[in-house]
Amino acid sequence: MSKEEYTVRNAQPAEFEEIGNLMVEVYSQLEGFPKQQEQPDYYKMLANLGALTNKPSTELLVAVTSSNKVIGAVVYFSDMQYYGSGGTATREKDSSGFRLLAVAPSARGKGIGKLLTRECMKKTEADGNHQLVIHTTQAMQVAWTMYENLGFKRAFDLDFLQGELPVFGFRLAI
Template identity: 60%
Template sequence: MEIEIRNADPEEWKRLGQIMVDVYSSLDGFPRQNEQPAYYQMLENIGTLTKNPNTEIIVAVDSQKQVLGGVVYFSDMKYYGSGGTATAELNSAGFRLLAVDKAFRGNKIGKRLTQKCIEKAQQDHVEQLIIHSTKAMQTAWGMYERMGFARSKDLDFMQGQLPVFGFRMRFQK
């Protein structure tokens, strides 16, 4: 399967938001829409995050330009939008909300989206790349660790009743 990883076009935001809602709402142990409606509204309207400076939506598309998944990249952590201390991290980039359409899993799309974020962070000459995950996201968690991210308990926080775990990848200077 031919897959292109690139910045999303605004007309692709709605489809990516639908994928994100579908993926996150189906995770065992993850809050449902009725438990965190504002979170799911943010996912549905994922394109609004680009109103913040230094924020990009990256998508994976096939040869027919069908959106297969995506992620939000922040070259300035003050726009990252998580709980905890991550938004105060200086000289850092981050990404959040990685999701791959269930029909296209197993094609290394999540890994390619993550790699694109790593490349962007290196091009931005930051010291580290920060991400968060939950116990419900064990597949992603394992992938992040295999790619070189290390658990960083200082970035952990609670999102309501949900523990959220921080990871970082430090870059050589």
């Protein structure tokens, strides 16, 4: 049996609802992460993730199987003014960012998160930016470790609170 091949591409509008459902499923299952009833506006944004592509310099990337099944997604920003987080990240210059990375539970452990992250790294370089900014939480330890293994460094100046949830900033020099 050959190893499954995965591709990263821009999401199609017909996939936006499926991607939103994936985001809600993944984020609502994170232990220690606020639930839908605690942060309804956040989950509404997750469910309607495709709407973020209406912002300039913003792409919704998906990882798909060879049969075109969506198994992961992330939102990439080539201009941080559209990043939409709390804190100071939106004032970063010559920087790209990504947010809202999620991998389908059935596809975990297959390198999908790393594949999506590496695509954002390539896009940052292609866009002529010098750093890639991200945020994560304590509830996202698997992702946190992956980011550090890829060379991201903690950026305490980018930390902020989302409601009562501490959100931690990271930078990667490109």
